[in-house]
Amino acid sequence: MKDLKLVVQRFDPVKDASPKMVEYAVPKREGMTVLDALLYARDYVDHSIGLRFSCRQASCGSCGMKINGRPRLACYTQVEELGGEKVVAQPMDNFAIIKDLVTDLGSFFDKHKAVTPRLVREDGEEQERPTGEYLMTPGELSKVLQFTYCIKCGLCTSSCPTVATDERYPGPQALTQAYRYSADARDQGGAERIAALDNSHGVWRCHFAGSCSYVCPKGVDPALGIQLLKRHVMTGKPPHAKDEASKVWKAPESGR
Amino acid sequence: MRESRLMLLQYITALLAVALVAVHLLTQGIIYPYSTAISFGTILSLYRNGLYAIFLEALLVVVLVHGFNGVRIILHEWRQTAPWSRWVDIGTVVAIVATVAFGSKTVILAVFGGASG
Numbered sequence: 001m002k003d004l005k006l007v008v009q010r011f012d013p014v015k016d017a018s019p020k021m022v023e024y025a026v027p028k029r030e031g032m033t034v035l036d037a038l039l040y041a042r043d044y045v046d047h048s049i050g051l052r053f054s055c056r057q058a059s060c061g062s063c064g065m066k067i068n069g070r071p072r073l074a075c076y077t078q079v080e081e082l083g084g085e086k087v088v089a090q091p092m093d094n095f096a097i098i099k100d101l102v103t104d105l106g107s108f109f110d111k112h113k114a115v116t117p118r119l120v121r122e123d124g125e126e127q128e129r130p131t132g133e134y135l136m137t138p139g140e141l142s143k144v145l146q147f148t149y150c151i152k153c154g155l156c157t158s159s160c161p162t163v164a165t166d167e168r169y170p171g172p173q174a175l176t177q178a179y180r181y182s183a184d185a186r187d188q189g190g191a192e193r194i195a196a197l198d199n200s201h202g203v204w205r206c207h208f209a210g211s212c213s214y215v216c217p218k219g220v221d222p223a224l225g226i227q228l229l230k231r232h233v234m235t236g237k238p239p240h241a242k243d244e245a246s247k248v249w250k251a252p253e254s255g256r
Numbered sequence: 257m258r259e260s261r262l263m264l265l266q267y268i269t270a271l272l273a274v275a276l277v278a279v280h281l282l283t284q285g286i287i288y289p290y291s292t293a294i295s296f297g298t299i300l301s302l303y304r305n306g307l308y309a310i311f312l313e314a315l316l317v318v319v320l321v322h323g324f325n326g327v328r329i330i331l332h333e334w335r336q337t338a339p340w341s342r343w344v345d346i347g348t349v350v351a352i353v354a355t356v357a358f359g360s361k362t363v364i365l366a367v368f369g370g371a372s373g
Contacts, residue, residue, distance in 0.1 A: 168336045200332045200341060204263050234260045 004028045004079055006037050008049060009090040012099050019097075021088075022046075028079060034067050034087055035074035038101070050100035058217055061153030065101045066090040071155040071215045092158035108154050111170045114196055115178035120189025126248060135249040140185035140240060147180035147225055149218040156212035156222050168201035172212035175203055176225035182232055183239040190238045198233050206230070262325060269322035276315040283308075303366030316359040324352045 003025040011019035024041040035053055042049040051074070053063040058076040065074055067089055068082050079087060095103035119134075121127055150173060157163050157171040170178075178197060182190040197203045203226060212222040232239050284293040292298055302308045328348040332341060 162333070166333050166336060198258050198260050200259050200329075200345075201336060202259060204259050205329075205333060234264060 001028045002085075004032070004037055004084065005086040006041055007086065007088045008038070008041065008100065009088075010049070010100050011091075011097055012050075013097060028084065032079045033075055034072075034077045034079060034082075034089065035063055037079060037087060038074060038089060050098070050102045052102045059151060061151035064092055064103075064153040064155045064158070066092055066158070071158045073153060073155070073217045076217050092154055094158045094160065094163045095154065103154070105154055107167075108157055108171070108173070109152070111174040112152065112177060115170065115174045115181075116189055116192055116196070117174075117177045117181055119181065119184060119187045120192060121186070122188050123248075132248045134186040136185050143185075143239065144180050144183050146220055147176055147183075149220050150177060150180075151218055153217065155215045155217060156220075159211040159215045161209050161211070162205050162207060166201055166205055169205050170197065170202065172206070172222035172226060175206065175229055176212075176220065176222040178203075179225040179229035179232065179239070183228070185240040187238075187240075190232065191236075194233050194236065197229070203229050203233055266322060266325050266329075269318045269325070272318045273315075273322055276311070276318060279311070280315060300366060303363060306367070309363055309367045313360060313363050316363070317356055320352055320355050320359070324348050324355075 004027075006024045006026045007021050008024065009019050010016075010022050024045050026037045026040050026045075029036075033056075035051075035056060038049065038051050039053075042051065051063070051065075053075060054060040055062070056075045058073050061073070063074040064071060066072075067074065067077055068087060071092055074089070089101060091097050091101050091103045095105065095108070098104050152173060154173065156176075157173050160169075160172050162169050163171045175197070178193045181187050182193050206223075206226045208223060208227065210223045213220070213224065216222065228239065284290065288298055303312070325348065328344055331344045
């Protein structure tokens with residue numbers, strides 16, 4: 001089988017003045033992913049290639065990078081689906097480069113934290129000493145389910161044109177998670193999130209380019225989430241019925 | 257003012273502008289032929305129609321608010337420092353007030369006979 005031409009963008013901000021493209025020949029095998037090819041190059045050709053990965057099954061979101069010009073997960077992209085001849089790996093756009101394909105996700109996670117990505121409840125006592133479970137109906141779950149699939153890989157943010165120009169814009173990942181929690185029937189923190197996002201660099205700066213939804217490897221539609229979030233912020237009303245949030249289901253006595 | 261209120265204003269003025277500009281263009285074609293619609297006498301007679309003067313004033317305000325608010329949004333995306341944002345907001349209000357006042361002066365003078373045909 002013919003070798004794969006693997007081109008990697010190399011750049012060490014400490015030593016290099018500018019990035020350079022370096023080509024490696026990698027023996028192809030059936031079912032090879034881009035991550036497999038990169039690991040082969042790193043293990044057998046050049047140990048100094050910097051890349052980040054972990055689960056190898058599109059669950060952890062560590063190996064996000066730009067592959068043949070499009071943000072993708074290296075572990076989830078087959079070499080064959082790219083034509084099998086040449087693969088170009090570059091770091092994600094919109095992030096500072098730490099080294100080669102490793103980008104700095106610090107501000108990405110800071111923006112995620114800033115939208116309070118957790119259930120906010122008024123019944124602190126119930127949370128400290130639970131007497132039951134917070135209920136969700138299948139209908140309520142379906143409103144947020146797709147948004148819970150986010151693995152925080154950063155691909156959506158790297159593809160966003162607004163993030164490229166406005167460093168204070170939270171980005172599609174954070175905004176979608178803001179909607180995911182505000183639309184959760186068990187949540188009561190919508191007002192807190194609105195206060196953080198209803199400003200001149202917040203949710204309204206989304207131009208609905210839709211590139212975030214196009215590149216998401218988990219099938220999440222952040223562009224939809226942001227539009228739904230806009231409605232929530234505009235009306236100030238929670239996307240779910242208020243009284244649903246206070247339900248606590250208590251398990252019946254077993255009688256044993 | 258909260259950004260959501262400004263965006264609501266932006267959406268409302270966009271819809272109103274579409275409607276008012278459409279009425280403006282259609283009126284020109286229906287009441288007067290296009291060839292005479294922009295003659296000085298025709299325009300002055302329109303201004304002296306009270307209802308049409310109110311309509312023109314509304315069109316002026318709607319288009320200027322929408323336009324300058326749109327520029328404000330672009331300038332906010334251009335740079336993100338706090339002083340820049342503050343001056344963009346102040347500048348937008350000043351620009352809207354100044355241009356509405358200037359445009360209104362024309363309408364008011366025409367309505368109350370400041371200009372003659």
